[in-house]
Amino acid sequence: MEKEQFIKTYSVQRKKTDSIKWDALEERFGSNDLLPVWVADMEFATPETVRDALSERIQHGVFGYSLVTTDYFQAYQGWQERHEQSKFQEEWLSFSTGVVQSLYDLIDCFTEEGDAIIIQTPVYYPFSHAIRDKHRCLVTSDLILDDGRYVMDLKDFEQKIIDQQPKMFILCSPHNPVGRVWSEEELSAVLTICQKHQVLVLSDEIHSDIVLSDHQFCSSVSVAEGKFLDQLILVNSPSKTFNLASLLNSHVWIPDEDLRKTYQAWKKQYKQTENSLIGQLAAKVAYETADEWLDGLLQTIESNYLYAKKRLAEELPEVIVADLEGTYLMWLDLRSYVDKKQIKQVVQDEGKLAIDFGEWFSPRAKGFIRINLATTPEIIEQSINQLIGAIQQ
Numbered sequence: 001m002e003k004e005q006f007i008k009t010y011s012v013q014r015k016k017t018d019s020i021k022w023d024a025l026e027e028r029f030g031s032n033d034l035l036p037v038w039v040a041d042m043e044f045a046t047p048e049t050v051r052d053a054l055s056e057r058i059q060h061g062v063f064g065y066s067l068v069t070t071d072y073f074q075a076y077q078g079w080q081e082r083h084e085q086s087k088f089q090e091e092w093l094s095f096s097t098g099v100v101q102s103l104y105d106l107i108d109c110f111t112e113e114g115d116a117i118i119i120q121t122p123v124y125y126p127f128s129h130a131i132r133d134k135h136r137c138l139v140t141s142d143l144i145l146d147d148g149r150y151v152m153d154l155k156d157f158e159q160k161i162i163d164q165q166p167k168m169f170i171l172c173s174p175h176n177p178v179g180r181v182w183s184e185e186e187l188s189a190v191l192t193i194c195q196k197h198q199v200l201v202l203s204d205e206i207h208s209d210i211v212l213s214d215h216q217f218c219s220s221v222s223v224a225e226g227k228f229l230d231q232l233i234l235v236n237s238p239s240k241t242f243n244l245a246s247l248l249n250s251h252v253w254i255p256d257e258d259l260r261k262t263y264q265a266w267k268k269q270y271k272q273t274e275n276s277l278i279g280q281l282a283a284k285v286a287y288e289t290a291d292e293w294l295d296g297l298l299q300t301i302e303s304n305y306l307y308a309k310k311r312l313a314e315e316l317p318e319v320i321v322a323d324l325e326g327t328y329l330m331w332l333d334l335r336s337y338v339d340k341k342q343i344k345q346v347v348q349d350e351g352k353l354a355i356d357f358g359e360w361f362s363p364r365a366k367g368f369i370r371i372n373l374a375t376t377p378e379i380i381e382q383s384i385n386q387l388i389g390a391i392q393q
C-alpha cells in the first residue's frame, strides 16, 4: 500500500484515549504540554480486517475460558513464509502476556539470585530493570559506533563473559535503540561465544517485522542452519508490528526439549495465566491479512526517518543519527550541541518534546535521545522543528 494512502487511512488521534504515550505525560515527564514521541507504539490503527474480527467476536458477547485460537500457528507460519522469515515449530511455542513479562519469567526460571546476566548497551531499558529487579548481577558490553553504524564489541563481550561468567545473555535483535538488523555473521559470532562459554541466549526479536528496505532480518534460530538451537530461547510478539500491545499476547519459543521441559515445570508452579482470546484473535487475523498494511507502515517509517535525517543534516550537521536498518526508533547523539547535563532542559523543557532519554538505555548514553518514528509526518516534522529550535536557541 502506498504511504500516502496508509497515512490517510490509518492515522488516529490518541489523546484522551487512556494512552500512556499521550495521556501519562504529567505522570511520566512532569508536564502535559509536550509532544510525545517516546514509548514504542504508533499513531496508526490496526487493519480493518482485525477490527472487524474483534467486533464480531465482541458481539458474540461471551469471553469465557478459551482454547488457543483455531489455526493460530498456521497463520503465524504463513506470515513467516510470505515475509521470508524463519521456520518455527509449533511445539516450541508457549504464550505469554508480553515480552517484558517473559524476560522476568525466563530469568526466574533459568538463573538464580546472584547469577550474572550480560546485555549489550545501550539497550531497551527493561532488560537491565529485569536483571536488577530479580537480584541478578548486571554485566554490560557496550556496542561501538563504526561510521554511523553500531557494531558488537565481540572482544569485550567475550572478555566480560570470561571474567564474570554470566549464565544468560539477553540479545536484542533487531536492536532497540540503535536500529541495527544484525547480520547472520554477527549473530553467528556472538552465539558461538555464548556456546563456547555455555551461556544461555534469550533472543528478543519483537522488532523482527520492522525492517527497512535493503535489509534482511535473520532470526537466531536460523543462524548456521539451527546450530545454536540447544542454547536458545526466543521471545517475540505481534504487538510491535500491528500495534496491539495492550491485548497481552506474546510468544516464547523454546526449540530445545530439555529447556522446554524446565520452563513448563516452572510455569506449572508459578504461572497459571490464561491466554488472551482477543489478543490471539487479533494476531491471527493480522498474520493472515496485514501484509499490505505492513508495507504501508514500513514506507511511512522509512520516509519519516529520511526526512528527519535530512533536516538534521541541514540544520544541525553535528548531530549523529544512527543508521536505521530496523525498528521504528531513531537514535540521536546530541552531544556536539548540548551539554549532557542540560539535555532535559533543552529537549524537554525548551523543545517541549517527550522523548526517551539516552541514560535510560545506558548510563554512558547521556546526551543521546530516542525518537519514535511510527507516527504521522506532521508529528515528525513538528518534533524535528521543536528539537532544532531548542538546540539553536
Ligand SMILES: Cc1ncc(COP(=O)(O)O)c(C=O)c1O
Residues within 6 Å of the ligand: 040, 097, 098, 099, 100, 101, 124, 172, 176, 204, 206, 207, 237, 239, 245, 250
Ligand atoms: C526490544 C523490546 N522488547 C520488548 C518490548 C515490549 O514488549 P511487550 O510490550 O510485549 O512487553 C519492546 C517495546 O518497545 C522492545 O523494544
